Amino acid sequence: MSKKPIIVFEGIEGSGKSHHIKIVSRYFDKNKVKYLRIREPGGSLNSEKIRKLILNKNSNFNVKTDLLLYLAARSENINLIKKYYKKRVILIDRFIDSTIAYQHYGMGVDIKIINIINKYLLKNIKVNFTFLNVVNKKNLFLRLKMRKSLNRYDQFNSSFYNKVQNGFLKLSKLNKKKYKIIDSNLDIKKNEKLIINQVKKLIK
Template sequence: MIKKGKFITFEGIDGAGKSSHIEEVISFLESKKIGVKRTREPGGTRLGEKLRDLLLHDEMDPETETLLMFAARCQHIAEVIRPALNDGMFVVSDRFTDATYAYQYGGKNVAYSKIEILEQWVHPDLKADLTLLFDLPVEISIERLSKNKILDKFEKESEPFFNRLRNVYLDIARQNPNRYKIINANQAIESVSRDVIEAVKNIL
């Protein structure tokens, strides 16, 4: 694959601030005359959004959940991510494969090695150029989420569940220091924005 664009992923536990900051990254890149594709997981395609609805609302076996995540991801890569990167666009995705390690391995005990096999199958040669990890204490993310009226299946999980996710994310970040930027999400929105844009500037 000849990949000309760059791939930026947003990661972190529910309520960390990913969705709040994605739009300003898009605007910043557009202000630099860079073509940008904004997308999200699970989802990003017509099929993927249908799978998202099942994944976020239906109870299922954690391995079924893992397989559906990767099925949606496979379509997402084929239909959206690769074509955009090949066209020289930047792709900004609200979550990607690290979230499967965090949620299905960290949160739900699916074997790490099984997720590795799926990653190797679905995207052996695709990695994010930059992953922004929105990190904050779990109590604070739960407090932020409690202000939302309708929570999905994952957002309703317990504090220990979110702590396991947070730790898996921090481990992946430590193992991938070149790709990862840990954002302190426990700050005022403006300070988080400043750190996010700073990190994006560094890969231009």
């Protein structure tokens, strides 16, 4: 395991991944750990521009365009990731698995196409560890209701989110040693402690 790993936070809407990546960032700030934190879509300047286009409530792209826009956003982040790869800890809010879970398992896009383009973009860049945050239907929609504004991906039905979350779980089973499943229906403070303890092990 690299001492400067890429650590990814995955999960459907309302699963707590963005909260937990903030907690890890605060821990790093407090302990003077050098790191890069980005999100997908987003991160670099151009990727953030693509994010606004993808998530706009008025956007109505077909599934292939959606996929290509997400991958375009990733392409804009690659140079930023390469710059700090194995030099700093890299925290990513959504990455490769989100593309597969949403676009393949959720929307039915051919996984071969996704894998080919990801391989082309990432080359030798590899994720070291993934926290997969899972949430039940009740808490998912309760948390979405609490948001001040909803983007396009916050407005799917429960069947879609179920397919996506099951997709994430299938991916986690392919490499169990590099995944930790976080049940976000449980006490948030216990989950924060669990994640920080795992992160300590990854970077020590």
